[in-house]
Amino acid sequence: MLPPKDFIKKIRPFSFLSDSEIDSLLRDLEVEAFEEGERILKKGEKSDYIHLVFSGRVGIYDNGELIDQISKGEIFGLSEIYEKEARAEEDTICYLIKRKSFEELMKKNRKFSEFFKSFEERKFRKVADISREETFTERLFLARVKELISKKPVVCYPHTSIKDAAIKMEMNGVGSIVVVSGDMKPVGILTSKDLRTFIIHGKTPEEKVSAYMSSPAITIDADAPVFEAHLELLKRGINHLVVTRNGKVEGVITANDVLMLFEPTTSLVVLYRKLKKSKNIEEMRSAFNSLRISIANLVLRGMHFYDLSALLTDIYDYVVKKVIEIVLDEMKREYGKPPDFVWVHMGSSARKEQVIATDQDNAIIHSGDGELMLELGKRVCKALDFIGIPECHGDYMASNPRWNMDIEKWKKTFREWFMNLTSENVRYLSVFLDLRPIHGDEKLYRELVEEIKQSYTSQSLRFLAHDATVFEPPLGLFGLRRLKEVDIKMQGIYPIVNGVRVLALENGFIEITNTKERLEKLGEIELIDKDLLNSLKEGYEFLQDLRLKNQARSLLEGKESMNIVKFSEIDKIDALVLKETFKIISRFQKFLKGHYGIERGL
């Protein structure tokens, strides 16, 4: 066997190929060395080979401008007639694969060909899906029992009376209570089923728990994998497992907890219903938290950003509305009827692009008593924080008097921002230009949007566009590798969101807040090249997917969520798509610079 086989076999998508299929590629393999500066493919050249870089680095040039860098394990020259120019940036060795053998394989191996086709057509979501399947099941089997524990253990002693045990269960809202010895070692478990037995056969509520508990308690170690718990439950036909660490009770998991992990979609329905049934802030908090975890599971199982953000928006909106109603009820009792107001969201929540770790971005536009409104803002924000939507670091919240104003002051503020383009004001604009009414009188919101549309200036457009072009994404995998890590939010998502927003403002539809919808609207007015628009849409979703996956992993592992992606930690395919996406962003930034005349800065 030739050594190239070992090299090629590890590279996706060649890893989808069978041994004999790789052999067929190697049957007429050639290996060529190129000197630094040597031209490998020229524009318009017809080549019989697909180039796979073995070592060195290749620059891809479009009209003399470097647009991509190809390094070890990457392919170029897929299209028969080369549209760009490829040059060796340093001494480079390429494996030359005969186009004919390659195309034959494309016909034979569906996965292999889908990979390339999806990539060419920029169907990034599909590219990622093709190679993903395995990892979700892996993740499922890696989950540990302790991750399922949602409450501190509820325990009693063997000599506790049945009545006291039942009261404790009721107060903690649990279906079972662990019976322990003095040192927290489990001796049995009393479940609702045992309580039924007591009702049928028992004499007095003062009888001891030990007479009715199931003993011994079936236990499982906190670090055991979840599927082991699953097996145990099935094998014994029971509903509760006592989780222990060093022999001591750590919690209880139920068959439902386990099934939820395996079936996050059903759990979502259950939890959503639970959320809607919540009567107070405490109940909402518990439901909301479980919801977030089951959503994180869905993400790791391949749910995509657009579907998920729609779902999250529904959930978050519901929580916010409900909390406002609860607080309003309280306040009505204390202060009487409040003035007209509208509760608005800014940022990602306004754009309906929430991810799991989105914090609060809210404001109040009102038409009356500022003090009362501020009290409303404070109470709602505090309650939301308690439920699990954390307060905003930048203090963009209705609890801050700066963002809790009457309509006339809001209008004045926007006029001021548009006129006086300090970097601070440009930042405010990029936050508050995404505005979505959540609860209350939408008339006030519409009034403000009208004002925005009247008062923006062309200079403000240029400043906002400039803001979208300052962070230039790294070029090529080489650029990515050298950076080691990327901030997907700053270098990927912001340029797109900010650029699209300014275009929406200029073209009179700032009230459409969702980036995808804005892009679609832009498609209707044919301002931007169709291919670029479509690529932006795909690239944007990919970046959000990547960020989401990162967040989901952090949430499930109990770590703080980050927007930084370490290049060494992401999937090879993701790295490839990330690279393509950055190319698209580059193109978009170039468009913005041209469109707003900011090629050489402001």
Added chain:
Amino acid sequence: MNIRNAKFISVDLETTGLNQKRDEIIAIGAVPILGTRIMAGDSYYRLVKPNKFRLESIRIHGLDPKELEKAPTFSEIADEVFRLIEDKIIVGYTVEMDYNFLKRAFKKEGYKLENQRVDVIDLERAICYILGERPISVISLEKLAEKYRIKTPYRHNALADAFITAQVFQVQLLRAIKYGIKTVDKLFELIKRGEIDRQFGSHIF
């Protein structure tokens, strides 16, 4: 002749031992190189059935004695091997050893082997000399592959080693070309100079 048009072939043999008079070839791996392009698709690999078996040696190579039993003898493949390499410059790691084995074997079959040879060790020394680099202390194939960043995990056999040798040679050629050595004659001159310098003035390294 311009190096870019020259025909090379990287050859590696496996033998039952190091004694050219007594030991025999049991595998041949060969990878043609056209200029700087390795024609990996045209690689050649054959097991060769030896006339007298030395089992302990076979064990070292990890070759299956049963496979060897089924393989053709050198006499059966002499013609195709000769035609494969006759018009090419033989490239190898410690190439003289393999060349002498081949020459002897061919002679028995009535062929006269007369090829130019390039040893990647000599070429490495020469290139280091002209580029003012300090050569790696022990020039093993592994170390060379490492130096030129072409090291990949692989199973050692005659073909794999011939291929790695070809890759080392390829990078060496590229470096020589960049230095201004464009013809085969110049290349041999360079190697010779490297040898002379080594004999008479090794202190300069």
